[in-house]
Amino acid sequence: MQMGMIGLGRMGGNMVKRLREHGHEIVGYDMNPDSGRDVASLEALVGALAAPRVVWVMVPAGKPTESTIAKLGELLEPGDIVVDGGNSKYTEDREHAATLAQRGIGFLDCGVSGGVWGEARGYALMIGGSDEDYERVRPIFEALKPEGDYGLVHAGPVGGGHFAKMVHNGIEYGMMQAFGEGFATMMRSEYVTDPAATMDSWREGSVVASWLLDLFDNATEHDPSLKGVPAVANESGEARWMVEAALELGVPTPATAAALWQRQTSRGGADDILRVVTALRAQFGGHVTKVDEIATH
Structure with missing residues (x-):
């Protein structure tokens, strides 16, 4: 053809x-x-x-x-x-x-x-x-x-093809977020000495086996802690469109929405939000974070 x-x-x-x-x-x-x-x-x-x-x-x-x-x-x-x-x-x-x-x-x-x-x-x-x-x-x-x-x-x-791809990418956001949360939890625990190898072991025989785990193995082969990877993840639009469509259709999508918010947070958009939270905690409870001294009244 x-x-x-x-x-x-x-x-x-x-x-x-x-x-x-x-x-x-x-x-x-x-x-x-x-x-x-x-x-x-x-x-x-x-x-x-x-x-x-x-x-x-x-x-x-x-x-x-x-x-x-x-x-x-x-x-x-x-x-x-x-x-x-x-x-x-x-x-x-x-x-x-x-x-x-x-x-x-x-x-x-x-x-x-x-x-x-x-x-x-x-x-x-x-x-x-x-x-x-x-x-x-x-x-x-x-x-x-x-x-x-x-x-x-x-x-x-x-429209059906791009609608399906939008949902596909929303699911992808949630899956990657879940893998990331699991990895981070093991990284901070004294019980798991090699989180990367642990997750790699799930590539066969596990109910969470997937191509994403195969790609995770590639990513951690020479950087098991992923310290060389910047902690910033852009969002290309599809998950946001999916959450919007789901709201219109009355479908709850908490996993997709949480993954979307996390990506937006990683881009620095939450800095001002967290400053407000920190400032208010200092005002009502005296919870001062000593990055800069926060005055309480």
């Missing part, structure tokens, strides 16, 4: 390699001239593809995705399909689909998980869109997913 790929970074570039290994003809474009791109513009990419075309957008969510899809809407023709494989918010998908539909262009949203390991392991793909558009692009999805019966799902109509 022939397809255009826009965005040849860590994800898009590796996806192109996997697709070509499976025999697909991929025309790649990226704004960076050193990206290994095949064409130097969106116009050239569209011109290099035979109609009806499939173009996969793998650029950062937000304005880069919006501007790229808007430009494709001007360049593509009825019968073509656009796939958004970035981390766009699910509510934006229907807007993109409606705009493209006015010109007879199909739209699929695709949540992608697999990171930098996806080229070798395959990617978990969650697709939103019509049955007809899904089946047309399915050979591409089948090449990208892992070998076997799992890793690919037509999650629902437009």
Whole structure:
């Protein structure tokens, strides 16, 4: 199958390699001239593809995705399909689909998980869109997913793929937070002398065995205490969107919310909050923290 790929970074570039290994003809474009791109513009990419075309957008969510899809809407023709494989918010998908539909262009949203390991392991793909558009692009999805019966799902109509990926990432936040809390508890205990080795032992035979634990083993191989890793974790948006959606749907998500707040705290946003708490404790109870002397009245 022939397809255009826009965005040849860590994800898009590796996806192109996997697709070509499976025999697909991929025309790649990226704004960076050193990206290994095949064409130097969106116009050239569209011109290099035979109609009806499939173009996969793998650029950062937000304005880069919006501007790229808007430009494709001007360049593509009825019968073509656009796939958004970035981390766009699910509510934006229907807007993109409606705009493209006015010109007879199909739209699929695709949540992608697999990171930098996806080229070798395959990617978990969650697709939103019509049955007809899904089946047309399915050979591409089948090449990208892992070998076997799992890793690919037509999650629902437009928006369903990114909604599923949002929930996936919310769960991921909670799992990583739980592993971190367990590691920290063992690190401060006199009873466990090697927390990293203890957690590594759970990779086989344990009910918490997972790929995340395999990655933890990689991370702690040369730094068992993880002291060389900065204690800052950014949040990319999906867990926040999941908590917002869950509130609207009346679903309690305390684990996801706690993991989200912890990431925001790690970025320094809680410093002023904790200063207020410390100051108030000093005022009503005389609990002075001697970083700076806090005056009590």
